[in-house]
Amino acid sequence: MATIHDIARLSGYSVSTVSRVLNQKNHVSKEAETAIKKAIEELDYVPSEIARDLSRGKTLNIGIVLPHIKHPFFSDILNGAINASFLTEYHLVILPSAYDEKRELGYLEQLRSHAFDGLIFTSHGLPLETLATYQKYGPVVCCENPYEVPISAVYSERSMALQSSLSWLKEQGYKKIGFFFSREEKLSATTRETLNAYRSVFKKEPETTYVKTGVATYAEGYQKAKEWVDDSVELEVIFSNGDDIVAGARQYFLDQGLPVPYLVGQENQLSSQLMSISTNDYQFQEIGKKAFELVLKQGEIEQISVPSTFMLRETKKN
Amino acid sequence: MATIHDIARLSGYSVSTVSRVLNQKNHVSKEAETAIKKAIEELDYVPSEIARDLSRGKTLNIGIVLPHIKHPFFSDILNGAINASFLTEYHLVILPSAYDEKRELGYLEQLRSHAFDGLIFTSHGLPLETLATYQKYGPVVCCENPYEVPISAVYSERSMALQSSLSWLKEQGYKKIGFFFSREEKLSATTRETLNAYRSVFKKEPETTYVKTGVATYAEGYQKAKEWVDDSVELEVIFSNGDDIVAGARQYFLDQGLPVPYLVGQENQLSSQLMSISTNDYQFQEIGKKAFELVLKQGEIEQISVPSTFMLRETKKN
DNA sequence: TTGAAAGCGGTACCAT
DNA sequence: ATGGTACCGCTTTCAA
Numbered sequence: 001m002a003t004i005h006d007i008a009r010l011s012g013y014s015v016s017t018v019s020r021v022l023n024q025k026n027h028v029s030k031e032a033e034t035a036i037k038k039a040i041e042e043l044d045y046v047p048s049e050i051a052r053d054l055s056r057g058k059t060l061n062i063g064i065v066l067p068h069i070k071h072p073f074f075s076d077i078l079n080g081a082i083n084a085s086f087l088t089e090y091h092l093v094i095l096p097s098a099y100d101e102k103r104e105l106g107y108l109e110q111l112r113s114h115a116f117d118g119l120i121f122t123s124h125g126l127p128l129e130t131l132a133t134y135q136k137y138g139p140v141v142c143c144e145n146p147y148e149v150p151i152s153a154v155y156s157e158r159s160m161a162l163q164s165s166l167s168w169l170k171e172q173g174y175k176k177i178g179f180f181f182s183r184e185e186k187l188s189a190t191t192r193e194t195l196n197a198y199r200s201v202f203k204k205e206p207e208t209t210y211v212k213t214g215v216a217t218y219a220e221g222y223q224k225a226k227e228w229v230d231d232s233v234e235l236e237v238i239f240s241n242g243d244d245i246v247a248g249a250r251q252y253f254l255d256q257g258l259p260v261p262y263l264v265g266q267e268n269q270l271s272s273q274l275m276s277i278s279t280n281d282y283q284f285q286e287i288g289k290k291a292f293e294l295v296l297k298q299g300e301i302e303q304i305s306v307p308s309t310f311m312l313r314e315t316k317k318n
Numbered sequence: 319m320a321t322i323h324d325i326a327r328l329s330g331y332s333v334s335t336v337s338r339v340l341n342q343k344n345h346v347s348k349e350a351e352t353a354i355k356k357a358i359e360e361l362d363y364v365p366s367e368i369a370r371d372l373s374r375g376k377t378l379n380i381g382i383v384l385p386h387i388k389h390p391f392f393s394d395i396l397n398g399a400i401n402a403s404f405l406t407e408y409h410l411v412i413l414p415s416a417y418d419e420k421r422e423l424g425y426l427e428q429l430r431s432h433a434f435d436g437l438i439f440t441s442h443g444l445p446l447e448t449l450a451t452y453q454k455y456g457p458v459v460c461c462e463n464p465y466e467v468p469i470s471a472v473y474s475e476r477s478m479a480l481q482s483s484l485s486w487l488k489e490q491g492y493k494k495i496g497f498f499f500s501r502e503e504k505l506s507a508t509t510r511e512t513l514n515a516y517r518s519v520f521k522k523e524p525e526t527t528y529v530k531t532g533v534a535t536y537a538e539g540y541q542k543a544k545e546w547v548d549d550s551v552e553l554e555v556i557f558s559n560g561d562d563i564v565a566g567a568r569q570y571f572l573d574q575g576l577p578v579p580y581l582v583g584q585e586n587q588l589s590s591q592l593m594s595i596s597t598n599d600y601q602f603q604e605i606g607k608k609a610f611e612l613v614l615k616q617g618e619i620e621q622i623s624v625p626s627t628f629m630l631r632e633t634k635k636n
Numbered sequence: 637t638t639g640a641a642a643g644c645g646g647t648a649c650c651a652t
Numbered sequence: 653a654t655g656g657t658a659c660c661g662c663t664t665t666c667a668a
Contacts, residue, residue, distance in 0.1 A: 001645095003646080005645080005646095013654075013655085015647095016648080016649095019648085020654090023647085027653060028653070029653060029654085032653080032654080046431040048431055048432050048646070050433070051660090052645080053368045053371070054647095054662090055645080055646050055660055056646090057368075057660070069397055079387060082412055091413070092411070093410070094400055098404070112364045113365060218588070244592075270588070273536070274565055274569070321661055332640075333662080334664080335639075338637095338638090343663095345637060347637060350638080366660085366662070368661080369663090370662060372660085372661080372663095373644055373664085374644085375644070
């Protein structure tokens with residue numbers, strides 16, 4: 001592979017001058033430029049990015065850590081970040097974690113070793129405090145409300161949509177509301193937030209028979225709906241943790257010829273649009289976009305919350 | 319930031335010895351190792367990835383070029399590639415192209431300048447021949463059948479699913495089959511392949527009133543279905559270029575209280591599962607996985623075709 | 637087992 | 653306008 005030295009030799013000029021025409025800095029004579037460009041052409045030369053990176057101490061790579069991309073939370077954030085990266089000279093590097101702390105630590109170490117100019121954590125197995133300590137090596141942005149932990153963050157203000165969707169249900173006179181969650185309240189901030197919104201709106205504890213955890217897919221939604229029916233639990237509403245999941249539940253009722261409860265999804269995915277199911281939109285794309293912008297700021301710690309909305313839709317009988 | 323020289327100085331050993339304990343190569347005395355590790359600890363030192371890359375002339379980065387990730391073809395391939403990268407020491411770098419030839423050429427140039435160790439093109443605006451010429455700078459894999467162009471490729475053997483789905487329709491006695499495509503036959507290999515499969519199965523030319531192009535979204539599916547109804551075109555089947563799109567068409571018939579034609583989607587997405595719509599599964603995830611594996615092979619040019627299947631589903635009346 | 641020194645391929649400062 | 657050269661931080665060969 002041709003190097004800058006080869007160009008210098010062939011053109012009869014020095015590496016400095018070659019570097020100058022490469023970077024269009026300072027003044028170079030027409031003849032020099034012509035001769036050098038000719039040599040570049042002749043040797044099919046391109047400057048090495050790696051050498052450049054070393055010289056200037058930057059990679060122009062931003063890492064984004066994702067446990068997986070099966071869930072819209074992650075794929076939407078990723079999309080938002082990709083779109084934002086479009087507008088810059090930076091590259092996004094996908095860093096799959098599967099929630100493995102070893103892997104996550106590896107990525108943080110790579111930030112330390114300058115493999116990346118910054119890191120976005122869409123989620124994490126490691127404690128938030130650990131992420132925070134790595135900020136001295138470069139910008140680290142997380143995608144949740146960090147509360148008292150001093151770390152840059154962009155996160156959804158879920159409570160807004162939760163409050164308004166639950167308030168709307170209350171206004172309609174609905175009382176028997178079933179919930180789907182992926183993880184238990186102790187383990188999941190999202191579950192906690194939802195149930196707290198319920199407590200605040202309805203002024204009472206949710207009944208345990210109305211709460212199902214361990215639900216994360218269409219099939220599980222279908223299955224859990226069946227459990228409710230089998231246990232003769234009467235429901236007026238199913239408040240789900242995802243559009244696809246609530247679609248599964250809906251299908252169960254349809255298959256049994258039973259009346260479908262009022263449905264509320266989450267995340268405004270295609271399935272809720274297709275079926276005209278009300279949903280909460282948490283603007284994950286926007287979070288990805290803002291997270292990318294924030295990681296480039298390299299400045300002080302900053303926390304940005306993104307508003308969420310309840311999207312009311314007519315549920316068609318069919 | 320501490321460098322390998324600082325460690326050498328502080329530990330009292332040479333850079334070479336430090337490098338040896340870093341890379342666990344050759345033999346180093348216990349005392350040296352202890353002293354050096356202590357120094358590393360003390361100075362909070364990590365070797366610079368960039369310097370390593372330069373020294374060994376590799377980046378361990380594989381670029382994957384995507385026009386966007388709104389379509390399952392791209393997001394599925396991406397997913398497959400990400401999963402494959404899990405199992406290696408390589409990183410996947412997302413390279414958004416928006417089909418822009420300038421951007422694509424930029425990425426090829428970056429391959430040339432060793433910013434990546436290899437490149438996957440999920441699609442391209444540039445001619446395939448151009449991609450092929452860059453193979454001398456590093457492995458380039460595309461995701462379509464390259465026919466006579468000498469380039470590594472992993473692609474879906476679409477004709478298998480197309481043949482079997484169309485044959486099945488013929489066996490059922492269906493004759494009036496409407497088609498959705500995103501681009502015209504001259505411009506799109508996919509459109510061509512589908513219509514050729516039709517010709518081969520039905521032994522005749524498709525009628526132009528039954529073919530709609532420029533359809534790529536749920537809303538457009540809805541709209542084009544309306545056009546057929548408005549023009550009093552009778553249809554027994556809609557053979558669509560995507561699950562979401564055919565779902566849009568279905569919705570139009572339901573909204574009008576009209577009988578829904580038999581539907582065939584493509585790509586086995588969630589929407590066809592939700593609605594029990596038959597679909598063709600082209601195994602895009604598998605393509606992404608194999609493309610990643612192929613790009614690492616760095617060897618000779620290789621072309622891999624992945625089989626596709628027709629997934630017959632009962633379309634429920636509702 | 638250890639060290640010196642020559643790369644790797646550029647950038648940028650300092651002279652001329 | 654141009655050239656010489658130190659330096660970025662590590663790997664690797666060669667010698668001791």
